[in-house]
Amino acid sequence: MVRSFDGTPVEPDWLDELCAQALWAPTAGNSAGVRMHTLGADQVGAYLALATDEAWRASSRRAEGLARAGGAVLVTSRPQDYLARYAEPDKATSGLDVEAAWSVPYWHTDAAMATMALLLLIEEAGWQATIWGSFRHAKELLDWIGAPDDELLGTVLVGRGDGLDVTSASLERDVPSRTSRVRRVRT
Numbered sequence: 001m002v003r004s005f006d007g008t009p010v011e012p013d014w015l016d017e018l019c020a021q022a023l024w025a026p027t028a029g030n031s032a033g034v035r036m037h038t039l040g041a042d043q044v045g046a047y048l049a050l051a052t053d054e055a056w057r058a059s060s061r062r063a064e065g066l067a068r069a070g071g072a073v074l075v076t077s078r079p080q081d082y083l084a085r086y087a088e089p090d091k092a093t094s095g096l097d098v099e100a101a102w103s104v105p106y107w108h109t110d111a112a113m114a115t116m117a118l119l120l121l122i123e124e125a126g127w128q129a130t131i132w133g134s135f136r137h138a139k140e141l142l143d144w145i146g147a148p149d150d151e152l153l154g155t156v157l158v159g160r161g162d163g164l165d166v167t168s169a170s171l172e173r174d175v176p177s178r179t180s181r182v183r184r185v186r187t
């Protein structure tokens, strides 16, 4: 994750195309219920004004660097598309035509997969990004982008890193190594 950008704007057509590529990601039942909503550099300020609070903007050491992002992608999903898909004849026996029946809501899974694909495509293209959770004002953001019935997975802020990153305190956590998180099952 890179959280401080140098202000270089992304080219809107390029970002749209990258999102379309990312949507090659797998999608449960081919429900295709993930949407990517792109913003140009000139909209990042309005996005952050809605997505954050005044107190955070005044105190966070990251606020300025993030505001120099060259663009952003809000990733949303449409649960209703999954309920409709799993009500179709070939899926009807699953009983997944009601939201409460989903132990793993695949609309979130699909949105996460597409987001990961987008992050990799951004890296591959030589740009940088961060995924930002949406703990605040999700409803307002969804109204603002014109997708009031969607669920917001998060926002990918994209740009050219300027090397002034305030790294995440999360990185100092003593987490199990990646190799130790792989376990060969022996039964």
Ligand SMILES: Cc1cc2nc3c(=O)[nH]c(=O)nc-3n(C[C@H](O)[C@H](O)[C@H](O)COP(=O)(O)O)c2cc1C
Pocket: 001, 002, 003, 130, 131, 132, 133, 134, 154, 168, 170, 171
């Ligand atoms: C679902 C999800 C939500 C995240 N939300 C935020 C966020 O709101 N703000 C942020 O700065 N980083 C966020 N991150 C990034 C993580 O902090 C980061 O991936 C983790 O600390 C490991 O760092 P690295 O990805 O740079 O290796 C999020 C990551 C994921 C997967």
